[in-house]
Amino acid sequence: PIAPGFASRTVVGRGFVAKLPDGVPLEGGATIPITFVTVWYALHHLARAEAGERILIHAAAGGVGLTAIQVAQRAGLEIHATAGSPEKRDFVRSLGVTHVYDSRSLDFADQIMAATDGEGVDMVLNSLAGEAIPKSLGLLRAYGRFLEIGKTDIYGNSRIGLRPFRNNLSYFAIDLDRVFRERPKLAARLMGEVADAFAEGGLQPLPRRVWLVSRAEQAFRHMAQARHIGKIVLAMEDEAARIARPLPKPLPLKSDGTYLMTGGLGGFGLAVAEWLVAKGAGTVVLAGRSGAATPEAQAAVDRLRAGGTRVRVERCDVTDRAAVEAMLGRIRAELPPLRGVLHAAMVLDDDFVLKLDRDRLHRVTAPKIEGALNLHLATRDDPVEMFVMFSSFAAMVGNPGQANYVAANQYLVALAERRRAQGLPALAVDWGAIGGVGYVAAHDEIARHFERHGLTPVQAPDALASLEALLGAGAVASGVIDIDWAVWARYMPELARNPRYADLPLTEGAGGTGGGGGEGDQVLARIREAAAEDRQAMVEAALAARLATVLGTSAETLDTGQPLAELGLDSLMAVELSCLIEDDLGVKTPAIELTQSPSLSKLAERLLPAIAP
Ligand SMILES: NC(=O)c1ccc[n+]([C@@H]2O[C@H](COP(=O)([O-])OP(=O)(O)OC[C@H]3O[C@@H](n4cnc5c(N)ncnc54)[C@H](OP(=O)(O)O)[C@@H]3O)[C@@H](O)[C@H]2O)c1
Known part of the structure; x- marks a missing residue:
């Protein structure tokens, strides 16, 4: 298994993204940003290198060193370089560098003095540790700049005398990570300058050895031997790579905890309540505006109670902030600590968007949006370990006639992300069609409508197994949907053409069965x-x-x-x-x-x- 730091996808600020230079393959591109931005920052931003100046590049066969050679050559600098083995020194010479020395001995200092008629150099790009540092500092002539990219001596608090600095010398400590984190605008500007320089031509990605990610272990062993030149790249497009699903953590449901479910007396809600109990919840509170009003609801409540579970039925309109506060007050006073909140309240009022007015919009958005917000605000001081909001497939891909419902559910997804950003538990689940229980199962024409769109109902036990997996995996917003995308695409051609869905198997043969496309x-x-x-x-x-x-x-x-x-x-x-x-x-x-x-x-x-x- 490889560390989570390696991924085939990542999210970065747009300032840190640059176009891959023409003709450079992805693996080559991977060698560019860190090394080139480091060197660009050091040589151009900090040292303000000028053509004709002299630079000493230590460990010149390393990634940063090889980059520095290119950037220094491009800037018209005279290069002196060190490297740790005869092969590496040969390689550095092959790049057109004539003054090459051994980095494993301190003789380089005298040799450079001799080669420069006792003048020394204007810049040192250093990554060596220990004695090499004062030796290199001693090579700087007046106005010289010492560019430190190593960390050992800085974190070890090594001492250097200040005397050499009387010659108007400067010392720069370079930690690029911090530049990216703390000076993102500067980092983005440097990225842009590097990208421009590549576009002008003359710069090359670094020499590299590419390993398929399934062989990451060998790649690391190779790196540990320190015999490589340039970069080691892990390629993600690897048929042999296996993705390990994170082991689900057992659900943290507690017998001495209370689990509150809004919409808990509705069709799907009751099934979820039974599941909560089966998973260990000791106390459940089922909330709805009309209480256990249907025979099914009453029967389910009776069943749970007969099994020994404490079940509280609350008549509560979740859109009413004061009513929610009052209900939570009762829970805190009379029941075990609130460990979980599940928000499944919903009202539907489908129609085309042009026919919706403010009231019809609000009727549908209020229980979802205001309800979720009320629960979010009112439970911030409770020891809540799970906060699940029931959203819909419609929120994921849209559904004609359900603009109000789509908007309401998308709010839940956004709230889940917001809560997680605040360090609070949250999960929004976009359910597809649920089979056996709930609104869709109770409305034949809707069930048929979904089926025509390629949706196969997911039976409640399967849906709940998925819910458990999502909670265990720490998901924030996820869909639980059984769908034939090719059929869906046939009914939603406009939507399906949206590039957002380009990665879905939208055409027949890509996994789809029905539809009759073509x-x-x-x-x-x-x-x-x-x-x-x-x-x-x-x-x-x-x-x-x-x-x-x-x-x-x-x-x-x-x-x-x-x-x-x-x-x-x-x-x-x-x-x-x-x-x-x-x-x-x-x-x-x-x-x-x-x-x-x-x-x-x-x-x-x-x-x-x-x-x-
Ligand atoms: N069933 C499916 O196939 C399916 C598919 C996708 C998503 N979902 C989601 O799953 C959830 C449950 O669906 P379901 O099929 O069980 O729906 P349901 O049978 O209609 O149940 C919804 C429940 O919400 C309650 N409710 C409505 N407004 C409320 C309010 N202001 N305060 C408190 N409770 C309120 C209703 O009870 P009162 O009228 O007594 O208040 C009702 O019992 C919904 O959030 C839905 O979006 C379901």
């Missing part, structure tokens, strides 16, 4: 090749087939003379149909036109000129 091209071709008098009927049939898919029926049963709305096409389905028509027949038809269309024949008539011009 069929569209054939239909279109057949219509266009057909005799003019046959085309109308063919378009009608193609439209009927697509309408049937959306309605979940067969094309033969559809009366092509009836208004589409009377055939059962509602506004959500109209969006789907519009997508299918665009995808397969290449014409854009607003959903509203479809719902108002007097018949399939009339629709075919209207679309025909655009389909087969």
Whole structure:
């Protein structure tokens, strides 16, 4: 296993990103930033090197040393260099450096004095430790600059006399890590200057040996032998690499803890409550506006109580700050410490965004957003170890007709990230369709709608196993979705074209099964090749087939003379149909036109000129 510091992806501030120079492979690019920015900072920013000056580069066959040779040559400096073995010194000479000395002995000082007629050098780029430091300092002539990139002597608090500094010498200690952390603007500027210099030409990435990441151990052994020249690069594109899933930590549910679940008396909520108890929760508080109002809710509560669990049913509107505070006051006074919060309250009011007004927006956003915020603020001083917010697949990829719900759920994801940034526990789960219990399972037409979009319901026990895995892995925001992306992409062509989703298996054969992508091209071709008098009927049939898919029926049963709305096409389905028509027949038809269309024949008539011009 390799340390978490190695990753195939990382997130950095945009100032620290530069374009890979033309013609440089990724592995070459990996050798550039640290070494070149270090040297650029030292030679140009600190030492203000001028053409014609002399520089001593210690350990010149190392990454920074090789970089310094290039930058010094480019700046017109006279180079003196040391290296630790005959091979390394040969390599340095092969780069056009004529004054090369042994870094493992202190003789370099006298040799350099001799080679420079007793003048010495203007700059020393040092990474050697111990005695080499005063020796090198002694080589500086007036106005000389000592550039220290080593750390041993600084952290060891070594002493050097100040006398040489009477000659207007300067000493610079260089710790690039700190520049990146504490002077990000400067670091970004240096990155930019290096990138520009590469673009002007003349600079090369460093010599390197590339190891596949599955052989990281050998790469480290090789490095420890210190015989390499230049850089050692680990390449991530490695078929043999195995990704180890972090071992899930056991759920921290406590028998002497209280677990509060909003929406806990709803369909999915009750299943989660039973799971909490099965995982060891001693006390659960189930909160909703109407309490255990359904027979299922009452039965579930009875079942849990019969098993010995303390179950409290709270009538509480989570959007009401004072009510939330009061409920928490009761919990603190009467129940074990609050260890977990699960926020699953929701209200739906689906419609197209143009039809939503402030009230309808608020009806859906309030329980999610205000509810989550109230819980977040009111429980900050409780010993909460888990804070789970129930979001939806819709928040991840959008869903026509659910703008309010999407916005509400996206807030939960953002709050999860914010809480984690504050060091608080948080997880937002984007659930796909849940099977067996909950809203989707109770609404056939929605379940069918999802299925047409490629979503297979995840049964509650599987969903909860995933929840456990996510909690164990320390996830912040994650989806639990069983989906055929190719089918989804067919219904959501606009969305699927978004580069955000470029890495998903959106086309048939990439793992998808249904959908029938590519069929569209054939239909279109057949219509266009057909005799003019046959085309109308063919378009009608193609439209009927697509309408049937959306309605979940067969094309033969559809009366092509009836208004589409009377055939059962509602506004959500109209969006789907519009997508299918665009995808397969290449014409854009607003959903509203479809719902108002007097018949399939009339629709075919209207679309025909655009389909087969
Ligand atoms: N079921 C699914 O397939 C699915 C898919 C994706 C995401 N999810 C997410 O999973 C969660 C639970 O879904 P579900 O299917 O169990 O929904 P559900 O059966 O409709 O349950 C939602 C519960 O929230 C409660 N609630 C609504 N407003 C409230 C408020 N202001 N204060 C307190 N409680 C409130 C409701 O009870 P009262 O009316 O009594 O207040 C209801 O029992 C939701 O957050 C949903 O977004 C579910």
